[in-house]
Amino acid sequence: MRIAPLSLLISVSLLATSAFAQDTATVTAIESEISTKQVEYDNSTTILEKHLKEENQLQTQLELLRARSTELDKEKNQALDAMNEMYRRLIDDPSLDISKAQARYQQAVVDHKQNKDDISMQLAAIASHRKDIEQIRVAKHTQLNTLESLKEQLATARVERLRNEFTREGTLEVNHTINCKRTETLAACEQRGQQMGMQKATKRFIDQIFANLTEERIVEPKRNMAGAQVQILSSHVVNSAFSGQGNYNVNLSVTMRGDVNSSRLCSLLSVDNRFCADYGSPLAAGYQANYSASYTDSQLTFSDAQDNSQVVSVARLNEQPIRDYSLKKTPSVEPREAIKKNTKVELTLRSNVYDDEVFIDGVSFGSTKLVTALPTGFYDIEIRKRGYKSYQARLDLRKPQTINAKLVKKPESIAAPTNTSEQRQPTAPIANIVNKTNTASIVVIPAGKFKMGDINGNGLANERPVLEKVIANSFAMHSKEVTVGEYEQFVANTGYRTEAERSRGCAYYLNGEPVWETALNWREPGFQQASDFPAVCLTYSDAKAYADWLSGQTGQQFRLPTEVEWEYAARAGTATEYPWGNEIGKNLANCGWCGSEWSNQSSAPAGSFAPNAFGLYDTVGNVWEWTYKSPEQSDVAVRGGAWNFAPSLARVSTRLILAPDFRANYIGFRLVRER
Incomplete structure (x- = not known):
């Protein structure tokens, strides 16, 4: 109080007070912008729901027209048979009146043709409506990402305002x-x-x-x-x-x-x-x-x-x-014992990694580059980073010194909780059909059950209700997203041309809006990439074509994962928003504002961050991943978030619904191998 x-x-x-007023004005401005964007997003949701309802009505009308087509085709055939019968009778009885039979057949032909035209018009209307729905969905995704990005800015502004108010x-x-x-x-x-x-x-x-x-x-x-x-x-x-x-x-x-x-x-x-x-x-x-x-x-x-x-x-x-x-x-x-001398000496600490943490005699001093002044004497220096072996040194500080620490990455370090040796499944290489530097590996995902959807109440409407799902049998899954090098092997082997290369190019974000660029494709996505980066600018069909080719090359059945399989594998036995907890943390994944060197810049090399407990890399961020759609589905879900999407959209249960022919430089895929 x-x-x-x-x-x-x-x-x-x-x-x-003027500085604090400015802080409050910044927070208020962001809150106002959030309110505006929320209204736009809600309006888009309402419009999308209306269009989806209208599409259902159009589909219902189409089914009625198709059912009527069957009836009209039957009537036309019957009218034709009746007229032919009248013609045969006319030979024996020239005075016979066949006008009614002719009129019936003529009407049947007209009705059948009109119904075919109506079906064509209905299909055109549905196709036009689908394009509108696709545009609304992409706009919604943009608005949602902008909204979540503003929330990131709001949190930063609130923290800065509080810090200034305290000082x-x-x-x-x-x-x-x-x-x-x-x-x-x-x-x-x-x-x-x-x-x-x-x-x-x-x-x-x-x-x-x-x-x-x-x-x-x-x-x-x-x-x-x-x-x-x-x-x-x-x-x-x-x-x-x-x-x-x-x-x-x-x-x-x-x-x-x-x-x-x-x-x-x-x-x-x-x-x-x-x-x-x-x-x-x-x-x-x-x-x-x-x-x-x-x-x-x-x-x-x-x-x-x-x-x-x-x-x-x-x-x-x-x-x-x-x-x-x-x-x-x-x-x-003071970080040292009181017996230290009062004379202070400057100590500079650097390392070869980003977002590390420096400990001096067990006390955290923040991240490198660090410059601090300490009393002369002996110190235990330690520099830590998740996934790396700690740098440790005993220092006799008598004069100004600079330490350049080199941290070495651990061969197998995971951010998520690890399984026991009995639970952890071995990895196995795919048949050596690609260059060894790009050889993919698969991990076996054990059978089990889990709660799918917005478990923690932070998600979108399409993540609810939460349902319990059962994975009756184990399955194998790519440990990493399919890379540029792997996709190159497929293209070189088949001469396949992606949809982006055939027409229209690929979408990318410009000032928070998706923009189509004809020159962009999986080879040139709009940012620098190497062979170990995930392949992007690919449609659902482009991903499926790769899966079909890989199946033929290996003699094993590969396909895109279902949403249930994807989320089960991504959760890896957890019930949190991310494999390591409910907060995104810093530099644990490549997503917008996640603190990595690639955040809001580009995708990262596949496997740049620690895997989850099942051994899967980049289920959080890097690029959205296509999932399997059944033949009766018209849309597809992508999962996992991306390098230019807000952290809240990289949660394990987040779903974005897209048209199968959509492609962007933030969408890729990984595959599962059937038993």
């Missing part, structure tokens, strides 16, 4: 009176009174910061985990006096700046921790400092029965200092 106005003895002014500056004047103890000198009483006045000022400043947070209602209940601090910029005694009753009264003016453990901002706002990745690693939730009241040369700490413990960093005192208390360092903030 908001604190009550302070008494007249305390006045505070929080500065830089406000202000000047506070506080009046404090204490009773001098009989056993202490006047100087000691004066020092104690000024200490307690400073404590009151810093605690009140912290209260004011929390009370003025834009999202105070959300943050205040988590106040004990904020790591809020105050840095004293300047302070001086306005006036002070002793009374005849042994009281000491001091009036202090203190200029302060707030500070916060920035890695905890995401927890305070209940957003994904990756939005705070630039501020360092998040600390454990529920952390609360617990210091006794004392001054140090670099910080002031205090504890109050009615307030959460706070740490107040003292940067400097002004020309009229309260006192020089000759205080000692507190080990709670």
Whole structure:
């Protein structure tokens, strides 16, 4: 709750309000844009539903016309037989009137032809309607991706606004009176009174910061985990006096700046921790400092029965200092033991990987490139990254140093929970029909059952209801998406030309909209690629053609996975949004705003990230993957997300519905091998 106005003895002014107003304006603008895009998306959903309903009506009418065609064809044949019979009778009886038989046959022919024309017109209407539906669906996908991207921006803006609000500056004047103890000198009483006045000022400043947070209602209940601090910029005694009753009264003016453990901002706002990745690693939730009241040369700490413990960093005192208390360092903030010398030396740490984490004596210092100043002495340095062997070194820091660490990738490291040796199925190479550098491998997916769909309630309407599905038999699946090199072998062997190469080219995103470019195809998708990148700009038929060819080459049956098979394999025994949990994390997959070097730039080489527990790579992000459609289906689902789609659309249950002839530089495929 908001604190009550302070008494007249305390006045505070929080500065830089224009900057905070700008932060709020940014958040408000993004929220407004989200609202607008949500309306557009909802309208598109309504329009699509209307078109789908109309298509069903057209299909129903077509079935009626086809049924009538059978009846009319029968009537025409019967009329023809009747007329032929009348002609035979006419030979024996020239006076016979055959006009009715002729008229019946003529009418039957006219009706049959009209019905055929009606069927042709109905098919044309359905085809035109299908094109409209395809355009609406693609527009919906664009709107959805834009909407989710705006939500990414909103989370970033909220975190930045909160950080700026915590780091406000202000000047506070506080009046404090204490009773001098009989056993202490006047100087000691004066020092104690000024200490307690400073404590009151810093605690009140912290209260004011929390009370003025834009999202105070959300943050205040988590106040004990904020790591809020105050840095004293300047302070001086306005006036002070002793009374005849042994009281000491001091009036202090203190200029302060707030500070916060920035890695905890995401927890305070209940957003994904990756939005705070630039501020360092998040600390454990529920952390609360617990210091006794004392001054140090670099910080002031205090504890109050009615307030959460706070740490107040003292940067400097002004020309009229309260006192020089000759205080000692507190080990709670320093990463080394108090026995270290006070002389600090600059240490620079670099590594050959992105998004690593540096630990110095077990304390996280964030990611490289890192420049920090430490007291001289011995340090244990460790640099970690998921999927890599940690770099470790013992350092005797006496003078400025630079460490260039080289991390080596582990041969088999997975982000998702691993199976036991009994559960894990062996991998097997496909017949060596392609270049060895591009030889695909398959993994055996065990039989089992799972819940399919929006288990956690964060998905789209087409992910519901959640259904329990049973995979009665094990099956084999490509561990990676089919690559450019593998598709090249198929084309070289057959001379096949993809639909993008035959007409219209391939779609790509430009300013958030899909644009068709005739020059784009699987060889030239609009970004640089190598043979180990996933093949894109392929339609459903292009993917099926590859599967048919591979089946013929190997003597085994390959096809696209059904949606049930795909989601079961992608989940790999989990019930979370991603194989490793419910948050996308950072640099665990290649999707838009996922923190990889390819995010929003291009696809990544297949298998660049850790596999799931079944041994499948890139089921999250990289490129959308075609799934199997039955003959009666007119549309196809793609699954898995892509390098230029928001993380929320890379969830394991996300479905996008497309026309089979759609192709884009963010859609590829992988295959299953039947038993």
